[in-house]
Amino acid sequence: MIISDLFQETYTALSANKARSGLTILGIVIGISSVIAMISIGQGAQNSIQSSIQSIGSNLILVTPGTQRGPGFQVSAGRGSARALTQKDSDAIMAEVITAKAVASEVSNRYQVTSKGKNTNTSVIGTVPTYPEVRNVEIDSGSFITNQHIRGLSKVAVLGPVARDDLFGEGADAIGQTIRIKNIQFKIIGITKKKGGTGFGNQDDLIYIPLNTAQKFLAGDDFVTTISVKAESSEDMAIIQEQISALLLERHRISDPQLADFSVINQADIIATASSITQTFTILLGAVAGISLLVGGIGIMNMMLTTVTERTREIGLRKAIGAKRRDINLQFLAEAVALTFVGGLIGVIFGWSISFGIQYFGLLQTKISTSSIFLAFGVSAFIGIVFGYYPARRASRLNPIEALRYE
Amino acid sequence: MIEIKDIAKSYKTGDIISPVLKNISFEIENGEFVAIMGPSGSGKSTLMHILGCLDTPTSGRYFLDGQDISKLSDDELADIRMRKIGFVFQSFNLLPRATVLRNVSLPLVYADIKKEEREKLAKQALIASAFPDKFWNHYSNQLSGGMTQRVAIARALVNNPTLVLADEPTGNLDTKTGEIVLDTFQRLHAEYGRTIIIITHEQYVAEHAERIIHIRDGEILSDTKNHNRRIINHYKKT
Numbered sequence: 001m002i003i004s005d006l007f008q009e010t011y012t013a014l015s016a017n018k019a020r021s022g023l024t025i026l027g028i029v030i031g032i033s034s035v036i037a038m039i040s041i042g043q044g045a046q047n048s049i050q051s052s053i054q055s056i057g058s059n060l061i062l063v064t065p066g067t068q069r070g071p072g073f074q075v076s077a078g079r080g081s082a083r084a085l086t087q088k089d090s091d092a093i094m095a096e097v098i099t100a101k102a103v104a105s106e107v108s109n110r111y112q113v114t115s116k117g118k119n120t121n122t123s124v125i126g127t128v129p130t131y132p133e134v135r136n137v138e139i140d141s142g143s144f145i146t147n148q149h150i151r152g153l154s155k156v157a158v159l160g161p162v163a164r165d166d167l168f169g170e171g172a173d174a175i176g177q178t179i180r181i182k183n184i185q186f187k188i189i190g191i192t193k194k195k196g197g198t199g200f201g202n203q204d205d206l207i208y209i210p211l212n213t214a215q216k217f218l219a220g221d222d223f224v225t226t227i228s229v230k231a232e233s234s235e236d237m238a239i240i241q242e243q244i245s246a247l248l249l250e251r252h253r254i255s256d257p258q259l260a261d262f263s264v265i266n267q268a269d270i271i272a273t274a275s276s277i278t279q280t281f282t283i284l285l286g287a288v289a290g291i292s293l294l295v296g297g298i299g300i301m302n303m304m305l306t307t308v309t310e311r312t313r314e315i316g317l318r319k320a321i322g323a324k325r326r327d328i329n330l331q332f333l334a335e336a337v338a339l340t341f342v343g344g345l346i347g348v349i350f351g352w353s354i355s356f357g358i359q360y361f362g363l364l365q366t367k368i369s370t371s372s373i374f375l376a377f378g379v380s381a382f383i384g385i386v387f388g389y390y391p392a393r394r395a396s397r398l399n400p401i402e403a404l405r406y407e
Numbered sequence: 408m409i410e411i412k413d414i415a416k417s418y419k420t421g422d423i424i425s426p427v428l429k430n431i432s433f434e435i436e437n438g439e440f441v442a443i444m445g446p447s448g449s450g451k452s453t454l455m456h457i458l459g460c461l462d463t464p465t466s467g468r469y470f471l472d473g474q475d476i477s478k479l480s481d482d483e484l485a486d487i488r489m490r491k492i493g494f495v496f497q498s499f500n501l502l503p504r505a506t507v508l509r510n511v512s513l514p515l516v517y518a519d520i521k522k523e524e525r526e527k528l529a530k531q532a533l534i535a536s537a538f539p540d541k542f543w544n545h546y547s548n549q550l551s552g553g554m555t556q557r558v559a560i561a562r563a564l565v566n567n568p569t570l571v572l573a574d575e576p577t578g579n580l581d582t583k584t585g586e587i588v589l590d591t592f593q594r595l596h597a598e599y600g601r602t603i604i605i606i607t608h609e610q611y612v613a614e615h616a617e618r619i620i621h622i623r624d625g626e627i628l629s630d631t632k633n634h635n636r637r638i639i640n641h642y643k644k645t
Contacts, residue, residue, distance in 0.1 A: 005516050016504050317500040320461060321514040321562070322489025324482045401461050404500065 010334045013307070021339065024296075024303045028343025028383070029350055031293030032376045036351025036368065038289040041358065042282025044366035049274045053267065055195045055203045057135040059101075059234055060267040061241055063093075063227040063248070066260055084252065084261040087211065090128075090227045092251060097229070097243045099236045104131040105224040107214050113207060114180045115167040122163050124181055124207045126214020132192075134230040137208075142175045142190030149210040155217075157186040161194045162205035181207070184217050237266050296343065297383040304336050304391035315395050316403025329396040336388020337381060344380030348373055409435040409458070409570065409602075414467035414477075416453050427453045428464070428625045435604070437569070440596040442605045442616035442633075450625040452574070455606045459492050459572045460484045472569055489517050493563030495573035499555045501547040501562075507533070510547050511561045518566060532561040535599060536591055553584030560591055564601070571595070573605045577612055589615045590639040615639070 014021045065084045090105035106127040113120055131137060132144050140161070149156055159167070159174060168174045174188050186209060195203040215222055229244065231237045241264050248262055249255075308315070315328060352373075355366040411433055417426040427450045435441055445451040456462035457469060460476060461484070469477045476487055488494075493514075501510045512529040520528070533543060538557045542550065547558055556576060563571050573592065577585035593615060595601045605616060613619050614637045621628040 002516070002519060002521075004522070012504055313500060314502060317496075317502075318513075318517075319485060320459070320488060320494050320500075322485050322517040322566075324485045324517070326482075327517055401456050404496065 006330060006334050009331055010338050013311075013331075013335055014338060020303060020306075024299050024339055025343040025346070027296030027299035028293070028340050028380055029296075029347040031289065031296035032344050032347025032380055033351035033354060034289035034292055035286060035379075036348060036372055036376050037354040037358070037366075038285035039282060039372045040351070040355035040366040040368045041364055042278060042285050043369060043372075044355075044359070044364060045281065046275060046278035047367050048365040049278055050271060052203070053271050053274060055136065057228065057230060057267070059231040059237060060134065061229040061231060061237060061244065062265045062267070063089075063229065063244060064263055064265065065223075065225070066263045085224050085227060086222050087224060089248060089251060090224065092247060093227065093229060093244055096247055097240055099232055099240055099243075100229045101232050102130045102133045102230045103227060104128050104134040105211060105227045106131065107211065107219055107224050108226070109219065111181050111218065113163075113167065115177065118167050120163065120166040122166070122205055122207060124209060124214065124218065126209050126211045126218065128211050131208065131228075134228045136195075138193040140191045140193040141173075142188070144190055144192075145208060145210050150212050153213050153216060154210055155184060155186045155213060156189045156210065157181075158190040158192060158208040159188055160192050160204040160206040160208075162202060163207050164191055166205070179207075181209070182218055234268065237268060241266055293379065293383065297340075297387045300336055300339055300384065301387035301391060303339070304332060304388055305394070307335070308332065308391045308395045311395075312398065312403045312406040315398050316400045316406065319398070319400035320404060325396040328398075329392045332392035332395045333385065333388045336392065337384035340380040340384030340387075344377050347380070348376055351376070408437055408470075408472060410468075410470040411458075412468045412470075414454075414457060414464045414469060416450075416457065416462070416465050426625060428457075431467070431622075431625075431627055433620060433627065433630060435602065437602050438596075438600045440592070440603045440605075440615075440617045442607060442613035442619045443622060444607055444610070444613040444619055445622035445628075446608055449622045451606050451608075451622050454622065455572060455574055455604075458570070458604065459494060460487045485517075489514060490566065491569040493566060493568040493571040495556070495559050495563045495571065495576045497575035497578040499552075499559045499579070501555060501558055503546070503548040505547060506544050507538070507547055507550070507558050508543050510558055511565050514562060514566045528565050528567075529561070532565040533558075535564055535595060536561040537594070551584070552580050553587050556580060556584075556588050557591060560588070560595075564595070569602060571601055571603045573603065575607055576605060577607075577609075585612070586639055593639060611637075 063085065085105070087105055090103050093100060094103040104127055106125050108123055108125040110121055111124050113122055113124070127145065128150060129144060129146055132139065142158070144158055145156065148154070157179060164172065164174050167179060168177065174191060177188050178185050179188065180186070211224070229240060231240050244264050245257070245260070249257060249260060252261060254260055318328060352368060355368055358364050359366045411431060414428055414431045415426065416428040417424050431454065443451050443454060453462070457464050460471070463479070463484070464477055467477065468475055471487065471491060476484070479487065502513065508526060508529050511532055512525040515525040515528060530543070533540070536557045538554070538561055542554065547555060550558065576588055576592070580588060589612065592603055592605065596603050605612065607613055614633060614635065617633055617636060618631070619633050620630045
């Protein structure tokens with residue numbers, strides 16, 4: 001049998017019963033498109049979480065206040081609530097942990113911020129000049145906070161691009177203008193570059209002011225909310241983490257590490273945890289979609305078995321005029337594969353549209369990987385072969401005499 | 408040439424062995440027109456299956472063009488059928504959603520013959536079976552019974568077989584269209600020198616052949632020349 005004949009036979013057979021072929025294909029379309037859409041949602045979530053974690057800096061260790069809980073206190077005030085860390089802790093880390101490349105402390109809180117006529121609620125971070133190095137912040141125009149600003153308790157501010165857009169309008173030149181935070185005037189001295197990333201913890205919707213200024217005028221105390229430590233390389237991270245813990249336990253005079261009033265988090269751990277969550281999520285979604293693909297495959301098998309029974313006489317005739325087992329086998333296998341292939345093709349387009357639509361309407365971030373498309377195609381062809389094999393084999397083994405007599 | 412020597416066929420159902428054919432022997436020369444006749448249950452269908460290489464005998468030998476085919480595998484038999492046998496069935500067995508041309512050229516699909524060549528051979532076969540060319544591109548389910556059977560005859564001829572086997576070819580047709588079909592066979596025999604075997608239970612149909620083999624209870628009752636042969640001439644080319 002020549003390939004072109006195989007195509008013609010397949011086309012004639014499938015188009016003879018359009019409704020049945022269409023419904024069978026629909027099963028595969030639903031299966032494949034849901035696999036693609038679900039995996040794209042899972043991978044999109046993984047990507048956006050990873051990029052937002054990475055956008056806060058690389059090789060980063062974060063020290064945050066822990067739960068304040070003395071011996072005898074059973075009530076936890078919640079993580080991060082403790083007022084335990086100060087600028088002096090930060091200085092000590094810089095001085096004693098020699099493998100730490102840079103250390104930046106910060107105190108952050110949300111405030112209502114106003115400019116002429118506009119106002120927004122955003123995060124205000126009081127920090128030190130090393131912050132851009134530690135947290136991968138780049139200056140687009142103007143300059144960042146300097147040591148002079150810290151010493152002089154200057155009321156200056158550096159705006160993230162989103163905060164600038166909200167307060168002064170898209171792309172406006174804000175340097176030299178003033179904003180008010182808690183009714184205190186700040187002069188804008190710089191704008192940071194766009195980092196991208198959306199959702200929670202948007203790295204562009206921020207306002208930076210000198211640490212001392214924030215402590216004195218906004219927070220009214222001496223504490224810091226986070227100390228960020230940048231390691232030279234990722235191999236040093238574990239050692240630095242240990243050294244910081246030891247140092248702070250000693251400085252805070254806590255002997256039992258269980259009772260530490262701070263926690264030291266490694267960025268790699270955060271990414272690993274987040275990735276493992278999103279991966280589980282992706283696998284779960286993919287598995288649910290995979291079940292519908294399996295059901296679609298069973299639909300193929302069901303249809304092919306019906307077809308073989310219906311066309312028993314035709315099979316008998318074909319065998320009588322010289323078709324070999326292989327010819328019959330190939331013919332029915334080709335029909336099954338054609339169904340799944342067409343289903344797979346429509347499914348890919350459909351799944352792509354779903355995933356594009358989800359992103360377009362801003363419901364979730366999605367990412368379609370070429371591998372998932374190839375996978376879907378491979379799987380659909382494979383399903384055609386697997387679920388077409390048994391009916392085709394049955395057809396090819398029919399006895400021509402009995403098949404010709406079949407009513 | 409067909410040579411059958413001591414052919415026997417028996418079927419086994421459980422422990423009971425029921426013989427269907429017993430010691431059948433005959434020879435058919437190329438170009439003969441033979442009718443195999445017998446009532447139902449006589450074993451003529453089984454004989455036809457063996458002659459048509461759809462089945463193999465339990466014992467005995469069957470030589471087709473000098474080749475012993477009594478011990479071949481399924482696929483080897485399919486190959487013989489493809490090259491040497493043309494079938495005409497009682498119930499036509501055409502593909503309903505295919506055109507006349509497609510139906511006729513179907514055996515050539517399995518012989519791996521290219522499309523242009525197939526169409527050429529199919530047209531020759533359709534001309535030989537006197538099928539009017541205005542219906543060549545019709546679907547086979549749009550044709551009348553007589554027309555349908557002539558498509559089936561063309562299909563049986565298309566691979567230029569050693570043997571054309573017709574199993575009750577007029578069984579589903581009325582007398583008039585039946586005669587057209589028998590006329591077609593007679594013409595193929597007279598004009599093209601085809602070897603034709605018709606299996607039938609009707610004396611009337613058998614009388615159109617040159618030679619009649621009577622079968623009863625799995626044995627040859629008689630094997631004689633048909634002296635009162637019916638010739639249909641007035642139904643010549645339509």
